[in-house]
Amino acid sequence: MACACAAMVVIAACTRTEDKPLPTDPKARSEFIDAQRAKLTEQSRSLIDRFLARLKAQEAAGGAAPTVSISKALELQRAYDSELAQIQRQYQDRIAAAKADVRVEVREQSVVKEDLAKSAAGKALRYTVDITNTGNRVIERVALRIEIREAAGSYLAAIPLLELKGPLNPGEAGRTIQTLPLNPNYQAYLIAGHAAQIIGVPVKVVYADGATIDADADLNSLRSLSSRKIE
Secondary structure, eight states, X not given: XXXXXXXXXXXXXXXXXXXXXXXXXXXXXXXXXXXXXXXXXXXXXXXXXXXXXXXXXXXXXXXXXXXXXXXXXXXXXXXXXXXXXXXXXXXXXXHHXXXXXXXXXXXXXXXXXXXXXXXXXXXEEEEEEEEEEOSSSOEEEEEEEEEEEOTTOOEEEEEEEEEEEEEEOTTOEEEEEEEEEOOTXXXXXXXXXXXXXXXXXXXXXXXXXXXXXXXXXXXXXXXXXXXXXXX
């Protein structure tokens, strides 16, 4: 029995710090990691910081902290970063392909009267969206993401998915007039009469031949990845 106990002590003493489970208490966990920072490479420190940011967000949402070591945390963050980069590359490629076939122009913005039931300010932003099929295939349907920002770039509002139906033959253009009821708590800038940047990006293109460019699916994948539980 004495020999067995001695062996257990030796094994415990040889356990590497980076393989010890991170404390579940946020303060203790922070102190534990701070004590190990000098032993980590610059890349590993950056990885662990991104992991901790995700972990804090999970805890703030009511989730439990996983039982992982520093080495496991680094492994999980590398896998997360790799998947994130892959989805982002795919999204950019699909957006570029969609823009190659669909030109979007937003013009004629103005603030108009709106029903008080829709806008506490009684105002709405009115704007015109022109889309042109610049490709060589018939387009059946286009979905746009519309972002509205101040002249300096600050976010004001967004329409995640504005769907426009065709068909739209190569070289043809289509037009839609949109209105956005304005909230004085968030869009006082527009209510005051300041001009905005209104940007339209094609995130989904459905062609008559059945082919589809779906960058919106990548956006959904990014949202799902960002909210994935760390286990």
